[in-house]
Amino acid sequence: MLKYLKIENYRCFEHHEIEFKNLSIVVGKNNAGKSTLIEVLRLVAIVINKYQTSNYEPPPLQLGLPRISRGIRPSLKGIDISPENLFYHYKTGPARIEVEFENRTKIEIHVENSDIIYAMIYDNKGRMIDSKKSAQLLELPDIRILPQISPLPEKEVILDEFYVRSNLNSTRTSLHFRNQLKYNNNEFTKFQKIVSENWDGLSVHSLEGRDLGQGERLGLQIRENNFVAEVSWMGHGVQMWLQTMWFLCRCSPSSTVILDEPDVYMHVDLQRKLIRSLKGRYSQIIITSHSTEIISEVEPDNILLIDKSKRKSTYTTNFPAVKRVLENIGSIHNIQLSRLWSANKFLIVEGYDIEILKRLHYTLFPESNDPLDTIPNMSIGGWGGWNYAIGSRMMLKNAGDQTIVTYCLFDSDYYPESAINQRYVEAEKNSIQLHIWSKKEIENYLLVPTAIHRIIQRELRGRVPPSLTELQDHIDTLAETMKDNVVDCFSSELKHENKSMEIGTVLKKARIYVQNRWNDKLSVVSGKQLLSDLNNKLVTDYSYSISINKIAKELRREEIHPELVKILEAIEKITNFPLR
Incomplete structure (x- = not known):
């Protein structure tokens, strides 16, 4: 998993640092640096793809690195990297890219021009890898970036298998999409399944000509409801979606999956389906996007705001911040x-x-x-x-x-x-x-000790969290301190309803009313205030706080109160709310 990236003197970045999470949605204004970030990650992916099969050699003289250094010079064949404006503000090279992974391994890439790319690899103890043999003993994370895809050609013939496999990640990948399906038979069934699961009424019908020889025509038949046609007859959005699903089929659960602005060619409903299907399926997901649909599907602290003018990209931390981001990138609109x-x-x-x-x-x-x-x-x-x-x-x-x-x-x-x-x-x-x-x-429906306890246990790694019993006692004690306030609140409403009633009578009735309900005190007190008070205690005792939205996300199906289930079910099915 990618943990940290530093970019120096490369295109629009003079000096920039980025920390990645297991889910990072990268947003920013046009020309903020998203495309350059993806290009840098493509360079990293190329190095990872080649580090165990390449020869290790001294650095090119132009880079000015110690001759004792050892690294690889991967080929950029098939990768569309422009040689123009490689360095920040027309400066001279080299550029430097440093990436660190969660397992503490590291890659350092030096770029002098589009022909001179030199990468040094370090193990988790900081030792430089100096040979193909030592590289075989090192495990770098798998990084998969969706290639630059385009609408499919109307006709496609069977090509040489080695050529097809060698160009899976090149800019020509869309030109031999049907060939990829032919030569990856094991993934074809998986591809059919993921397509039908993620697009109602759409399915992969058949790959025609798959048993023929080189030079013969291949055809991919797609069914949309009752209509079956060759994929080239389908809309461009369908074609791009199918290629994206095919790419995801080839990614393992342990992969870092990177998508560059998939919203450009997807309908809003598909954008949401895409992000939902990705979450939890892969060890790490990085997506650049302008889409309000994708942004609204994730937590604020997963939204990474990139800005080339700053030294470090930062994550948003709350919903007002997300709103400002949307307004800033010019994507917010009334739909x-x-x-x-x-x-x-x-x-x-x-x-x-x-x-x-x-x-x-x-x-x-x-x-x-x-x-x-x-x-x-x-x-x-x-x-x-x-x-x-x-x-x-x-x-x-x-x-x-x-x-x-x-x-x-x-x-x-x-x-x-x-x-x-x-x-x-x-x-x-x-x-x-x-x-x-x-x-x-x-x-009040979020006052579920088991869920809150799971979050605290997970977040307080290395420290001893309160036991579930201790947490329940904390919550109960805090609720008890709120009893007088609850009586006062009921008194105010009762007095408002019965203006002629004596204040003493009002207070007596309020106390009786509250006492009769106090066995279920967690339903009567202010849930918002109780969670705030609990947070204060956690900050005092453990220097940790917990958010309301995090608790809501943590609740398991069986922990959600039946009343909430019935209401949300009625909204989902567009039926009447249950009678009182």
């Missing part, structure tokens, strides 16, 4: 209306609840065609925004489309039963599918 008519549903939530809900929805429905955050949605300020919910429903009704279902999710907070009942009556009157959480707020 809510167009989605509205295809999704046939509209979702109204409080605050940032959509970020919690989408993670729970993904756990329950990983193969969904409508990930929750692709559904047109609106955030309103809780109960005070009820008129916005009614107004939105009226707007959709006036637009003349009665098939769009409006779903609305509210926290119950400390509202009395009479106010909750009144809200349900108004919702039914306005044809809104309303659900008010039985717990205080959505964060």
Whole structure:
């Protein structure tokens, strides 16, 4: 797995450093350095492909390296690297590229021109590899980069097998796509399976002419629903998608898989399917992208903002930062209306609840065609925004489309039963599918000690985490300290509802009400505040904090509360919410 990359004096980078994670979505303005990054990674991949079969020799004199050094000079045949403007701001060479892997092995590449590429390889103890024999004992990670693909030729004949295999990663790869399928029979069945799994109605029907000899014509038949045709008759988007799936078939689970702007030729639904199919399948994924669809499928701390003007690329850490990134790269646009008519549903939530809900929805429905955050949605300020919910429903009704279902999710907070009942009556009157959480707020459903404990155990590597029992005790103790505040909150709502009631009577009724529910205190206290207090304790005791979204992502299917399951299932299937 790639861990660290340093680029010096190469094209648009004077001095730049990048740290990679197991999932890195690389974004940035046009001309920010994404293409150069991919080119650098291609050079690294070439070295990895050649380091065990190449001769080790002293460095070229032009590089000015110690003559005692030993390295390889890999051929760049078939790789489209322009010799123009190789060095930063028209300076002279050489350029230097340094990459370190998770196993602490390292590669150092020196570039003098497009003909002189020299790479030195180091083992995990910093010792230079000086021969083909010692290289055989070293294991470098496998890096696979999708070659530069293009629409397929209308006709393709059977070519020499050695030529086809030698040019799998060249810029000519699309010209012999059908030949690759012919000569990789073991992967062909896998290819058929991955295509049908990732595109509804699309399948690989047959490879015609596969048993014929060199010079004879090859044909790839593709079925789309009831229509079967040669692949060249299909749209360019289908052709590019098939080539991408074929590339992924040839990548092992331990590979670092790198894709350069796959969104350029994919429909938005396919972009989401692609990132979902990649996550968890390979040890590391690096994707450059402008796509809001791809960006919205990952956590903020997996979004790497590249900027050639800075010395180091950084990851975003929160959703406001992601929004700024989207605005900055010029990709954000209003696609809510167009989605509205295809999704046939509209979702109204409080605050940032959509970020919690989408993670729970993904756990329950990983193969969904409508990930929750692709559904047109609106955030309103809780109960005070009820008129916005009614107004939105009226707007959709006036637009003349009665098939769009409006779903609305509210926290119950400390509202009395009479106010909750009144809200349900108004919702039914306005044809809104309303659900008010039985717990205080959505964060209460994240108070699952087993899930929180797993995260802490995983993150506090090398340190002794609290036991599950200790964690449960911490949570229970923190909840107990909130009891008086809960009574005060209920008192305020009760007084608001009964303005003539004496304050003493209000407090007495509130205490009785809270006491009767205190056996289930984790449903009554503010889940948001309790998680905040727990975070403070973790910071004090372990210098570690845990995010709400991380807990939502961690919850297993069986840990998600049945109430949440029923609500998310209704939204997924576009059915009515269950009756109270």
